[in-house]
Amino acid sequence: MSEEINLELFATSEALNATEEQERDEASDEPAFSALPAQIDPDFVSFIATLGLQHFSAPEFLVMGGSNASGPCAGRNQPPPRNLWPNIASTARVLDRLRSELGLPIRLTSVYRNQPYNTCIAGAGLSQHMRFNAADFTVSGASPSQSAAKLLELRAAGFFHGGVGLYSSFVHVDARGNNATWGF
Numbered sequence: 001m002s003e004e005i006n007l008e009l010f011a012t013s014e015a016l017n018a019t020e021e022q023e024r025d026e027a028s029d030e031p032a033f034s035a036l037p038a039q040i041d042p043d044f045v046s047f048i049a050t051l052g053l054q055h056f057s058a059p060e061f062l063v064m065g066g067s068n069a070s071g072p073c074a075g076r077n078q079p080p081p082r083n084l085w086p087n088i089a090s091t092a093r094v095l096d097r098l099r100s101e102l103g104l105p106i107r108l109t110s111v112y113r114n115q116p117y118n119t120c121i122a123g124a125g126l127s128q129h130m131r132f133n134a135a136d137f138t139v140s141g142a143s144p145s146q147s148a149a150k151l152l153e154l155r156a157a158g159f160f161h162g163g164v165g166l167y168s169s170f171v172h173v174d175a176r177g178n179n180a181t182w183g184f
Helices: 007-011 041-048 058-062 080-103 115-120 146-157
Strands: 106-110 134-139 162-166 171-174 180-182
Touching: 041 058, 041 080, 080 106, 080 134, 080 146, 080 171, 115 180, 146 162, 146 171
Parallel strands: 162 180
Antiparallel strands: 106 134, 134 171, 162 171
């Protein structure tokens, strides 16, 4: 097996062929679905495979955020460090369940943010993104309010404990362990 995931094959996947809405990082004017790391650690691919997700692949969790592609924050974000990988597991399972329940494609737009990048885009000082425990996303065929409402249903049913944030063009979800809700 190659040391590098073939990004050309990934580029043809459903995730990249989703509608080209102008989704943004929370504090950015740049398109959100931007560059993936040049190399994807095969151990990360194996780690994500252990989660048993039906609808997501490893590269989707490595989206660097729109402002990482150009502008003053370009190149500041990095892939998540290995010690943080386990933190995304619960959030990934929530997203996978949401995808199953909605029956619609989900496009992750911002997942891990290192501190310099988070500061540059004026992200929350204690952002769950910096812990690799959060994702911002859009759903093709559903409004952000519809997607967030479904997350609130899953949370009320006890599927997860975490944050649900509603923004005008995307939804935030995290599995921080305690419930937080904003933007409604």
